[in-house]
Amino acid sequence: MHELSLCRSLLHQTLEVAARHRAVAVTALRLQIGPLSGVEPELLKTAFPLAAAGTIAESAVLNLTATCIEVYCKSCNTRCQATPSRLCCATCGSCSTQLVSGDELMLESVELTLDQPSAIQCP
Amino acid sequence: MCVDCGCGKPPGIPEPHETATISLFQNLHQQNQDLAAHNREHFRSSGTLVLNLMSSPGAGKTALLEATLRTLQKNHRCAVLEGDLETELDAQRIRALDIPVVQITTGSTCHLDAQLVHKALHSMNLAEIDILFIENVGNLVCPASFDLGQHLDIVLLSVTEGDDKPAKYPVMFRTADLLVISKLDLLPYVGDFRIDRAENFLRDLASSAPIISLSARSGLGLDEWLAWVHAQKAKSSVDGAMAVENGGTG
Numbered sequence: 001m002h003e004l005s006l007c008r009s010l011l012h013q014t015l016e017v018a019a020r021h022r023a024v025a026v027t028a029l030r031l032q033i034g035p036l037s038g039v040e041p042e043l044l045k046t047a048f049p050l051a052a053a054g055t056i057a058e059s060a061v062l063n064l065t066a067t068c069i070e071v072y073c074k075s076c077n078t079r080c081q082a083t084p085s086r087l088c089c090a091t092c093g094s095c096s097t098q099l100v101s102g103d104e105l106m107l108e109s110v111e112l113t114l115d116q117p118s119a120i121q122c123p
Numbered sequence: 124m125c126v127d128c129g130c131g132k133p134p135g136i137p138e139p140h141e142t143a144t145i146s147l148f149q150n151l152h153q154q155n156q157d158l159a160a161h162n163r164e165h166f167r168s169s170g171t172l173v174l175n176l177m178s179s180p181g182a183g184k185t186a187l188l189e190a191t192l193r194t195l196q197k198n199h200r201c202a203v204l205e206g207d208l209e210t211e212l213d214a215q216r217i218r219a220l221d222i223p224v225v226q227i228t229t230g231s232t233c234h235l236d237a238q239l240v241h242k243a244l245h246s247m248n249l250a251e252i253d254i255l256f257i258e259n260v261g262n263l264v265c266p267a268s269f270d271l272g273q274h275l276d277i278v279l280l281s282v283t284e285g286d287d288k289p290a291k292y293p294v295m296f297r298t299a300d301l302l303v304i305s306k307l308d309l310l311p312y313v314g315d316f317r318i319d320r321a322e323n324f325l326r327d328l329a330s331s332a333p334i335i336s337l338s339a340r341s342g343l344g345l346d347e348w349l350a351w352v353h354a355q356k357a358k359s360s361v362d363g364a365m366a367v368e369n370g371g372t373g
Contacts (some may be wrong), residue, residue: 002234012325015325017145024140029346031151038268038294071329087297087329097329103294105151114141 003043005049006105014057014110023112026057030110034067035084036103041066060111069102155269158237162244162272167366169249172359173257174352175271177295178279179288180261183305185213186339187279187348188256192220194349199253199356204243206235206260209303213258225249237272254356263288265296275300275355282310286321289328297328301335301351308338 010029018026033041041064052058069082074090079100081091087096150156166173176184185205192201202223205213214226225243227235240257247257257273259266278299280288283306289296296302302325304318322334335351336346 002232002268005232005234005236006151006268009151012154013149013151017147021143021145023143027142036294036297062221066145084293085324086327087293088327095326095329096331099329104330107149107151109144109146109148111142111144114143 003039003047004051006039007044007047010048010107011051011055011057013107014060015055017074017106017110018056021112022115024056025108025113026060027113028061028063028111029057030063030065030108030117032065032067032104032106032108034102034104035069037105043058065108067101067104070100071097072100073097128268136216147234152268154271155237158241159270159272162237162241163274165244165249166255166272167363169252170360170363171255172253172356173255173271173275174355175259175266175272175273175276176279177259177263177266177276177283177299178261178305179263179284182261182279182281183271183339184258184261184279184283185216187303187305187337188258188338189216190342190345191256191349191352192217192222193347194335195239195352196220196222197326198353199202200251201254201256202237202247202252204240204255206239206258208232223252226244229260233260233262234269235271240271254352263292263295267292274359277301277303279303280321281306282313282316286316286318287324289321289324289330290314294329296325297330299325299330299332302330302332303326303348304334304336306338306340307343308341341354 012028014029033039045062048062052060069084070079070089071082072079073092073094074096075094076089076092078091087097087099089097178184188203195201203217205224205226206229207213208229208231211226214224217224220370223248227239242326257271276299278296282301282304304321318336335344335348337348
């Protein structure tokens with residue numbers, strides 16, 4: 001269960017962005033997770049509040065988008081969907097393929113509540 | 124009126140907070156990958172080839188290292204980083220061969236990461252190491268997700284585990300640079316492990332990695348494995364020399 005380690009990285013990156021924007025709270029995080037990322041989305045959701053407790057991100061909602069596995073076939077020059085245990089071409093059957101997507105573990109965006117002084121620009 | 128700047132806003136009345144959505148598209152492994160790149164730079168400057176051994180617990184990583192180091196240390200200066208949740212037992216086995224070894228005990232953490240390896244490197248003199256073996260924590264899941272700065276990943280699959288493991292643990296097996304099928308001496312006793320089936324499951328992951336079947340105990344297949352390690356070391360030395368040459372002329 002390495003999801004807690006990843007949550008710490010996620011929190012580190014999030015708090016860095018929040019500090020840069022002088023945010024008072026992080027309300028939501030949007031992540032892309034591929035089936036070959038080695039991360040179980042539900043475990044990540046469970047682990048995040050533990051990692052974020054006591055920080056301005058502790059009430060943040062995790063919005064997870066699962067990506068599909070897509071491969072590029074070098075034999076027949078096509079792109080097609082695949083499954084984690086069979087990454088071969090669905091069109092010609094060749095296993096001479098390259099992973100195009102499916103291993104993402106990406107922090108897409110964060111939603112912040114901004115601090116008043118930084119939001120108000122006095123003329 | 125605001126006493127700070129005279130902007131006309133009445134004092135003491137809180138403004139409603141504003142919200143903002145910040146687009147990032149950052150890899151969650153970024154922090155670890157940066158540290159792994161740092162480790163890799165250490166290895167490059169010392170000319171050390173680093174091989175990361177991964178498998179389930181009990182697949183024979185330490186036994187393979189013992190058999191390997193007995194021969195390899197005649198021609199190469201070797202060292203080992205041992206990763207385990209607890210105990211110094213594996214490090215003791217390596218130390219008995221008079222090989223420099225650092226034991227990393229991770230507590231409850233199920234994998235090594237770049238930071239743990241970096242910390243351990245401070246106890247080693249990399250300039251005196253030609254080949255560094257990292258024995259990762261026995262686990263077919265988590266270690267696959269953490270780059271340590273190694274040059275090559277070697278995954279062991281013992282015949283007692285079953286030939287379907289590549290299909291069941293695709294994240295681990297699909298990026299292996301070499302698959303070692305271990306405990307070959309036990310093959311006659313397990314009956315249902317077929318090397319060709321294990322290979323087919325690996326090829327289904329679009330992997331063209333070589334497969335070496337061996338037994339650390341009987342010595343069967345060890346020559347092929349040692350030749351592979353020698354070849355990787357020779358290749359890394361050539362690559363390193365070319366990089367220096369290109370750097371020197373460019």
